Amino acid sequence: MEQTLAGPGGTGVPCCAPLMSAAVPAEHAGELARAFKALADPVRLRLLSMIASAGVEVCVCDLSAAFALTGPTISHHLRVLREAGLVDCERRGTWVYYWPRPAAIRRLSVLLSAPEG
Numbered sequence: 564m565e566q567t568l569a570g571p572g573g574t575g576v577p578c579c580a581p582l583m584s585a586a587v588p589a590e591h592a593g594e595l596a597r598a599f600k601a602l603a604d605p606v607r608l609r610l611l612s613m614i615a616s617a618g619v620e621v622c623v624c625d626l627s628a629a630f631a632l633t634g635p636t637i638s639h640h641l642r643v644l645r646e647a648g649l650v651d652c653e654r655r656g657t658w659v660y661y662w663p664r665p666a667a668i669r670r671l672s673v674l675l676s677a678p679e680g
Contacts, residue, residue, distance in 0.1 A: 587674065594648070598671055601647035606630065607640045614650055615663040623659045 587595060602608050613629065614621050627637045641661060644650045649668060652661045 591670075595671065595674060598647045598649055598667060601643050601649060602671075604640065604643075606632065606637075607644055610637075610640055611644055611649055611663070611668075614644075614661050615668065620653075620660040620662040623661065626661070 602611065609629070610626060613626060623637065623641065626641070627634060630637060641650070641652070641659075645652060645661075647667075649664055650661050651664055652659050654660075
């Protein structure tokens with residue numbers, strides 16, 4: 564059974580079926596590969612986890628406190644996540660606030676999910 568998601572651009576067309584039941588369409592492979600590449604770094608994986616689990620937007624100041632890394636390094640990792648389409652952000656004065664992009668995260672999840680049964 565194919566899961567329906569808001570596909571690229573909010574078209575309502577499923578991005579792709581789980582790997583266990585179909586190959587990744589060529590037109591989506593590059594986008595998905597960029598997202599997986601962004602998550603291949605432990606710091607970025609933790610950052611996305613923190614942002615997604617917060618339930619609300621998160622200030623970069625709160626994210627930085629969880630790592631023994633410099634501000635520019637954290638900013639670099641957040642930029643990679645943003646460019647991969649996994650998070651979005653908004654600058655407010657001195658601080659930048661981040662939130663997850665659920666549709667992008669769901670596309671990765673659906674791709675890796677095994678069909679039930």
